[in-house]
Amino acid sequence: xxxxxxxxxxxxxxxxxxxxxxxxxxxxxxxxxxxxxxxxxxxxxxxxxxxxxxxxxxxxxxxxxxxxxxxxxxxxxxxxxxxxxxxxxxxxxxxxxxxxxxxxxxxxxxxxxxxxxxxxxxxxxxxxxxxxxxxxxxxxxxxxxxxxxxxxxxxxxxxxxxxxxxxxxxxxxxxxxxxxxxxxxxxxxxxxxxxxxxxxxxxxxxxxxxxxxxxxxxxxxxxxxxxxxxxxxxxxxxxxxxxxxxxxxxxxxxxxxxxxxxxxxxxxxxxxxxxxxxxxxxxxxxxxxxxxxxxxxxxxxxxxxxxxxxxxxxxxxxxxxxxxxxxxxxxxxxxxxxxxxxxxxxxxxxxxxxxxxxxxxxxxxxxxxxxxxxxxxxxxxxxxxxxxxxxxxxxxxxxxxxxxxxxxxxxxxxxxxxxxxxxxxxxxxxxxxxxxxxxxxxxxxxxxxxxxxxxxxxxxxxxxxxxxxxxxxxxxxxxxxxxxxxxxxxxxxxxxxxxxxxxxxxxxxxxxxxxxxxxxxxxxxxxxxxxxxxxxxxxxxxxxxxxxxxxxxxxxxxxxxxxxxxxxxxxxxxxxxxxxxxxxxxxxxxxxxxxxxxxxxxxx
Numbered sequence: 001x002x003x004x005x006x007x008x009x010x011x012x013x014x015x016x017x018x019x020x021x022x023x024x025x026x027x028x029x030x031x032x033x034x035x036x037x038x039x040x041x042x043x044x045x046x047x048x049x050x051x052x053x054x055x056x057x058x059x060x061x062x063x064x065x066x067x068x069x070x071x072x073x074x075x076x077x078x079x080x081x082x083x084x085x086x087x088x089x090x091x092x093x094x095x096x097x098x099x100x101x102x103x104x105x106x107x108x109x110x111x112x113x114x115x116x117x118x119x120x121x122x123x124x125x126x127x128x129x130x131x132x133x134x135x136x137x138x139x140x141x142x143x144x145x146x147x148x149x150x151x152x153x154x155x156x157x158x159x160x161x162x163x164x165x166x167x168x169x170x171x172x173x174x175x176x177x178x179x180x181x182x183x184x185x186x187x188x189x190x191x192x193x194x195x196x197x198x199x200x201x202x203x204x205x206x207x208x209x210x211x212x213x214x215x216x217x218x219x220x221x222x223x224x225x226x227x228x229x230x231x232x233x234x235x236x237x238x239x240x241x242x243x244x245x246x247x248x249x250x251x252x253x254x255x256x257x258x259x260x261x262x263x264x265x266x267x268x269x270x271x272x273x274x275x276x277x278x279x280x281x282x283x284x285x286x287x288x289x290x291x292x293x294x295x296x297x298x299x300x301x302x303x304x305x306x307x308x309x310x311x312x313x314x315x316x317x318x319x320x321x322x323x324x325x326x327x328x329x330x331x332x333x334x335x336x337x338x339x340x341x342x343x344x345x346x347x348x349x350x351x352x353x354x355x356x357x358x359x360x361x362x363x364x365x366x367x368x369x370x371x372x373x374x375x376x377x378x379x380x381x382x383x384x385x386x387x388x389x390x391x392x393x394x395x396x397x398x399x400x401x402x403x404x405x406x407x408x409x410x411x412x413x414x415x416x417x418x419x420x421x422x423x424x425x426x427x428x429x430x431x432x433x434x435x436x437x438x439x440x441x442x443x444x445x446x447x448x449x450x451x452x453x454x455x456x457x458x459x460x461x462x463x464x465x466x467x468x469x470x471x472x473x474x475x476x477x478x479x480x481x482x483x484x485x486x487x488x489x490x491x492x493x494x495x496x497x498x499x500x501x502x503x504x505x506x507x508x509x510x511x512x513x514x515x516x517x518x519x520x521x522x523x524x525x526x527x528x529x530x531x532x533x534x535x536x537x538x539x540x541x542x543x544x545x546x547x548x549x550x551x552x553x554x555x556x557x558x559x560x561x562x563x564x565x566x567x568x569x570x571x572x573x574x575x576x577x578x579x580x581x582x583x584x585x586x587x588x589x590x591x592x593x594x595x596x597x598x599x600x601x602x603x604x
Contacts, residue, residue: 015325019154022328026104026151029111033104037097041155044093045162047086052302054083060295101152108151116140116334124339125408126367131209133337138212139327140334150324157317160310167307171300178304181279210246217243279304341410343428348421350430354520355419357551358382358405363414365400373412374400375574382521382551387544389565390555391592396571398555399439402523405553406435433457436519440526440555442510446492449480449509456513466516473546474511475539511539515546523553536561559596568592 027034058079065071120137127133171178221230221239230236280301287297358381365375375397382388390398403409404416407423416423423431436456445452453470454461461467467487471477483489483499490498491509501509514522524543540554540561556562563582570578570585570592578590585592 015322015329018325018328018332019321021332022150022325023154025112026108029108030104033100033107037100037104037155040093040097040100041159042162044090044097045159046166047090047093048163048306049166049303051083051086051090052299052306054079054086055302056293056295056299058083058295059298060293063294105149105151112331116331119335119337122339123337124341124410125403127337127339129367134212135209136330136334136337139330142327142330150321150328153317153321153324157314157321160314164307164310164314167303167310171303171307177282178279178300181275181282210250214243214246214250217246275308341407341428344425347427347430348425350426350434351419354384354551357384357386357419358423358521359417359420361414361417363404363411363416365397365404365409365412373574375404378414378574378576380569380576380579382553385549385551386567387552387554387565389562389568390553390571391559391562391568391595392571392577397574398571399525400574401571402437402525402553402555405521405523406437407431433517434519435521435523436514436517437523437525438510438514442507442513444492444506446494446498447490448487449483449489449491450487452491452509453512453516456516457518460516467512470512470515471509473515473542474508475542476505476508476512479505479508511543514543519550521551521553522547523555525555526557540564559592559599563596 058076061075061079065073065076217239221236221243230239283292283297283300283304286292287294292300360378360380363375363378364373366373378401390401392398400409404411405423407428410424418426443455445455450464450467451461453467453476454463456470457466464487468477471480471487479501480486480489491501491506492498493500511524514524522543524540536556536558540556541564543552543554544564554562554565562568565582567579567581568585569576570590572591578585578588578592580588586596587593
């Protein structure tokens with residue numbers, strides 16, 4: 001089924017196969033709450049029938065006592081008390097079920113959200129760079145909250161079916177033809193709801209990209225991160241008009257469907273109402289002719305009315321459950337996505353001390369679905385303890401190279417070796433702990449200052465001494481000491497009491513993450529771009545001194561900084577153009593020398 005097609009009846013029916021898996025997840029959330037919920041619903045299912053029968057007894061008893069010279073009120077009061085007790089019990093059970101559904105729904109939502117976060121973390125980085133994947137992620141994310149009502153719907157459905165079974169027994173015993181009339185009453189409405197539920201699902205699914213854009217426009221239109229640009233460039237009208245136009249298009253599509261659904265729903269409901277009053281005629285005639293009592297008239301009329309309403313609700317809910325089950329498939333489809341970069345079951349333990357270093361052997365990389373290579377036939381060695389600078393114009397493949405080293409990407413061709421063994425053969429978690437990367441677009445977490453640093457080695461988040469030592473190494477301690485709550489201070493303006501930092505201050509916080517762990521390879525991908533040339537130079541001199549004995553890769557556009565590296569690798573169009581020390585590359589008079597001299601001239 002494509003996103004623009006509405007699901008067929010067979011597809012909607014097959015969606016019910018998702019329910020067993022769904023209820024396994026509900027059971028795993030809380031077995032005790034699930035059991036109590038089911039037991040209460042079984043009791044609740046019998047109450048409407050019993051109350052109608054007690055009502056029948058009350059009416060027959062009242063009519064009987066009217067004809068007595070010395071009427072007795074004992075049975076009447078007993079039946080009234082019994083009905084009162086049933087009403088109280090029904091209300092208590094209803095409130096209990098509401099509470100259980102709410103608590104179990106919240107737990108399910110929390111548990112599923114946690115599971116989604118963990119699963120998303122296992123997926124490949126390139127998948128997050130694909131718009132179709134984001135659509136799947138968005139649909140799955142919505143299911144973590146919106147599908148919790150499905151549990152209540154299914155359990156209520158079962159409860160109503162049990163109740164209908166009791167009602168049906170009474171109708172069959174007194175007037176079997178009422179069952180046939182009932183079927184005629186509810187089938188048209190059921191078919192109509194089924195058809196419109198399918199159209200609603202199709203509309204919602206096909207508009208996923210547009211709804212995601214609406215969420216994005218809503219965010220950037222009122223965000224602390226975009227406020228400056230919106231004011232400076234006068235973007236408010238542009239964003240609001242774009243949002244309004246897109247929102248109106250969706251409103252019109254949804255309005256057309258909603259109006260059609262309302263019209264046909266009302267028309268088909270008339271058929272059901274006519275069938276009910278047709279049945280009422282049969283019951284009234286039998287009462288007048290003395291075939292049944294007035295109490296039985298009340299019981300049968302009430303049973304037929306409640307059965308008709310319940311069956312119509314069941315049929316409508318059947319469509320809603322089918323629709324919810326179709327949406328539920330989006331959640332399961334997301335969980336079914338598998339990463340291509342996986343951890344070997346018998347992965348090699350990452351060496352405590354790297355012996356020889358990393359080596360690229362004819363490594364090429366291109367993104368899935370792309371025809372052009374980002375890196376092509378790249379071969380070089382990163383020796384143990386060596387500081388290697390990557391230089392090249394934007395788009396040369398520098399960031400892609402470091403992502404390959406961290407196994408965020410996998411080589412399309414060739415291989416990367418560590419101490420002579422393929423990087424794929426090593427335990428993935430051990431590799432990630434020993435390769436620390438601070439990217440240019442590092443995350444500014446709206447968390448406490450100490451947590452912003454601790455993300456560099458989150459297992460040691462409680463080690464305050466390590467956090468403070470890392471801050472000193474990156475010079476972030478001077479920034480933090482000025483904050484009102486020091487290391488407990490929330491950074492960013494998203495939450496109350498948060499403090500925003502300058503670009504350079506944020507970069508020092510990010511750099512502190514690199515010092516948090518004991519990674520044997522540290523990679524700085526232009527994380528100091530907000531610092532001036534002198535400050536960046538000081539940071540890198542300090543960085544080189546603090547990580548002696550460990551390997552490092554430094555990416556920077558400032559040649560005055562990269563010259564301090566042991567060797568410099570110049571990339572152009574994804575290929576290795578030059579490799580050597582600063583002196584060697586200047587001596588060859590190649591591309592590096594030309595760009596270095598050009599940049600140096602600018603500082604004169």
